[in-house]
Amino acid sequence: MDIFNFDPAALLSFLLTFLRVSLIIFMLPVFGVDGLPNQWKAAFCLVFTMAVWPMVSLPGAAMPAHPFGVAVLILGELVLGFILGLSVRFFFSGIQAGGELVAMQVGFSMITFADPASGGQTGVIAHLLYTVTLLIFLCLDGHLYLLRAFTETFRWIPAGGLLLGDSIFHQVLRLAGMMYALTIKVIAPVMAAIFLVELALALMSRAAPQMHIMEVGFPLKIAVGFFFVSLLFSLVAQDIREYIVGLDPLFSNLLRAMSPGIQ
Numbered sequence: 001m002d003i004f005n006f007d008p009a010a011l012l013s014f015l016l017t018f019l020r021v022s023l024i025i026f027m028l029p030v031f032g033v034d035g036l037p038n039q040w041k042a043a044f045c046l047v048f049t050m051a052v053w054p055m056v057s058l059p060g061a062a063m064p065a066h067p068f069g070v071a072v073l074i075l076g077e078l079v080l081g082f083i084l085g086l087s088v089r090f091f092f093s094g095i096q097a098g099g100e101l102v103a104m105q106v107g108f109s110m111i112t113f114a115d116p117a118s119g120g121q122t123g124v125i126a127h128l129l130y131t132v133t134l135l136i137f138l139c140l141d142g143h144l145y146l147l148r149a150f151t152e153t154f155r156w157i158p159a160g161g162l163l164l165g166d167s168i169f170h171q172v173l174r175l176a177g178m179m180y181a182l183t184i185k186v187i188a189p190v191m192a193a194i195f196l197v198e199l200a201l202a203l204m205s206r207a208a209p210q211m212h213i214m215e216v217g218f219p220l221k222i223a224v225g226f227f228f229v230s231l232l233f234s235l236v237a238q239d240i241r242e243y244i245v246g247l248d249p250l251f252s253n254l255l256r257a258m259s260p261g262i263q
Helices: 008-027 038-052 067-106 124-139 142-156 166-207 213-245 247-258
Strands: 112-114 121-123
Touching (some): 008 038, 008 142, 067 166, 067 213, 121 124, 124 142, 124 213, 142 213, 142 247, 166 247, 213 247
Antiparallel strands (some): 112 121
């Protein structure tokens, strides 16, 4: 068998598919962890490309002949991966922002540590809620929905055919609004409980001025805060379940808004 007798169009198709995989897949949550070695990421991209290429791929004729066209194609793939990843990161950011506000209410805002996933500083409660959210997301096969949405990009968006119109910006803004709504939903029970604790402490200070309210109030707010944080897990699990159920129409609307054939 002549191993050098290969089809150039098939090779270009494989390279374009590998380019999309390597530029988009690690912009998605769960897969885009900064702590993974680059060799593992490159090996995963190669294996994943070999797995999906026989079923979904980009045509080799779409490979630009000019270097400027290749640069534009790479930029379009980066923007596509950024939008898809942003649509999911909004959800996790809403949970994490709610955890930061909870930590501020119970007095844990000064306790931070390095987050290996993001490379920045995060609060202990925010990191706890983020970790629980990520684990529930994985248990409910959310990562499989992300992979299915990625394979749908080959159907709707050709290589270098990304189209950014008004509809995609409106959808991204709507997802950003969902993040703030989710943050308020997470923080609201804790804020209500802490407000009642503060009100009770204020009444106690007026009824018994000789009582050291600070010595009682600080551990009491911590206990009440952690009690309501433990109750948040069931609410977060329900929100994650509803979010995962809506991932298919969410990604379908995003891809349709960016597809040149729908405009």
